[in-house]
Amino acid sequence: MTSADRPSETGPASPGRTTLAAVARLAGVSVATVSKVVNGRSDVAPQTRSRVQELLRQHDYVAPAPRHVEAANRATIEVQFGGVLNPYVAEALEGIVDAAAELSVSVTVSKPDRDPNWARDLVSAGRRALIAVTSVYTAEFLNALTRAGLPLVVLDPLHLPHSEVNSVGSTNFAGGFAATQHLLSLGHRRIAYLGGPAIAACDQARVHGYRAAMEAARAPVPRGYVRPGEFSFQNGLAGAAALLDLAEPPTAVFAGNDDIALGVIETARGRGLRTPEDLSVVGFDDTILARTASPPLTTVRQPLREMGGVALRTAIRLADGEKVESHHIELATELVVRASTAPV
Known part of the structure; x- marks a missing residue:
C-alpha cells in the first residue's frame, strides 16, 4: 500500500x-x-x-479522501435527487453542471442512499459537499451529514427552510400573486388553483400568493377551487376533471407547475373546451414543456438554471469553510405571458 x-x-x-x-x-x-x-x-x-x-x-469513522483524488479536483460535489428525472430536475442539474464547469469542480449525481453509512461513504469517496434537489430532509438525514462533516445545500426545499440548513429557492409567493393577478386583469373572477403537495413549502407560498391576489381583487374563492395533489401531469388530468364537474366551474386555472397545467389543458381538450377561448391556464416553472406546449403556456418562470448555479457556488463556499450571508436565498420569479391565457 x-x-x-x-x-x-x-x-x-x-x-x-x-x-x-x-x-x-x-x-x-x-x-x-x-x-x-x-x-x-x-x-x-x-x-x-x-x-x-x-x-x-x-x-x-470517516476515512479521508485519497490524496490523488484531492489533487485531481479542487472539489467533488454530490448531487442527490429523488423521483424521476423530469424537465424541472434536468434544468436545475444543468445549472449545477454549468457552474461546476466554470469553477473546475467535479459533480456526481445519485439517488438518495438508504445505507446507514451513506454520508461517511460519500466523504470517504472524496465528496466535499452535498446538494439535495427538492428533498424532504429528516433529522436522521441531517444528523448523518453532521457526523460526517459534510456541508448541505437544499435546492428548492419541499418544506420550510430550517435555520441550520442552507437552501436556495425562488419567490414563490410573488410568483403566485403575479399569475393570479394576470388572470384577474383579463377579467376572470372564477379562478381555481390546482397545486402540488399541501406539505410542500413552495406550494404553500404559491397558494398564499393566489389567495392574496384574489382577496385584493375581492374575488371569491368558492369551496373546491383550491385542490392540492402532486406536481404531475396525472394530477392535472384528475384535478381539472373535478374542477370542471363543479356546478360553477372556473374560467381560469392557475396550476402549481407546468406538468399540472398541461394535464389541465388535455382534460379541457377532451371535453371539447378550447384553451384559452374557453379556459385560461397558467403554469409555474417555465420548463421546456411550457415553451413547446400547444398552445404555448403562460407560466411563472422559476430561474432553475440560476438556482442550480447558486446552489453549487454555495456548496463550494461551505466546503472551503467559508460562512454564507444567509441560510436561505430566493431568486426572483417572472411571469411569462404566452398563448394559454385570454380575456374571459
Whole structure:
C-alpha cells in the first residue's frame, strides 16, 4: 500500500472526527492494523477485523479522501435527487453542471442512499459537499451529514427552510400573486388553483400568493377551487376533471407547475373546451414543456438554471469553510405571458 492510498495516521483530524490512532488504542492493536481493516486488506485475523470494524462503526469513522483524488479536483460535489428525472430536475442539474464547469469542480449525481453509512461513504469517496434537489430532509438525514462533516445545500426545499440548513429557492409567493393577478386583469373572477403537495413549502407560498391576489381583487374563492395533489401531469388530468364537474366551474386555472397545467389543458381538450377561448391556464416553472406546449403556456418562470448555479457556488463556499450571508436565498420569479391565457 502506497502513502497515497493509506488514510492519514498522524495528520490533524477535523473537529469531531475519529482518527485511526484513536480506534487503534480502543482496539488494543497497532495503527497499521486498523489501516489494513479500513483498506480491506486480508492479512488481519477475523476476530481482530470484527472488533476493529465494530469500533469504526460505533465512532462514525470517516476515512479521508485519497490524496490523488484531492489533487485531481479542487472539489467533488454530490448531487442527490429523488423521483424521476423530469424537465424541472434536468434544468436545475444543468445549472449545477454549468457552474461546476466554470469553477473546475467535479459533480456526481445519485439517488438518495438508504445505507446507514451513506454520508461517511460519500466523504470517504472524496465528496466535499452535498446538494439535495427538492428533498424532504429528516433529522436522521441531517444528523448523518453532521457526523460526517459534510456541508448541505437544499435546492428548492419541499418544506420550510430550517435555520441550520442552507437552501436556495425562488419567490414563490410573488410568483403566485403575479399569475393570479394576470388572470384577474383579463377579467376572470372564477379562478381555481390546482397545486402540488399541501406539505410542500413552495406550494404553500404559491397558494398564499393566489389567495392574496384574489382577496385584493375581492374575488371569491368558492369551496373546491383550491385542490392540492402532486406536481404531475396525472394530477392535472384528475384535478381539472373535478374542477370542471363543479356546478360553477372556473374560467381560469392557475396550476402549481407546468406538468399540472398541461394535464389541465388535455382534460379541457377532451371535453371539447378550447384553451384559452374557453379556459385560461397558467403554469409555474417555465420548463421546456411550457415553451413547446400547444398552445404555448403562460407560466411563472422559476430561474432553475440560476438556482442550480447558486446552489453549487454555495456548496463550494461551505466546503472551503467559508460562512454564507444567509441560510436561505430566493431568486426572483417572472411571469411569462404566452398563448394559454385570454380575456374571459
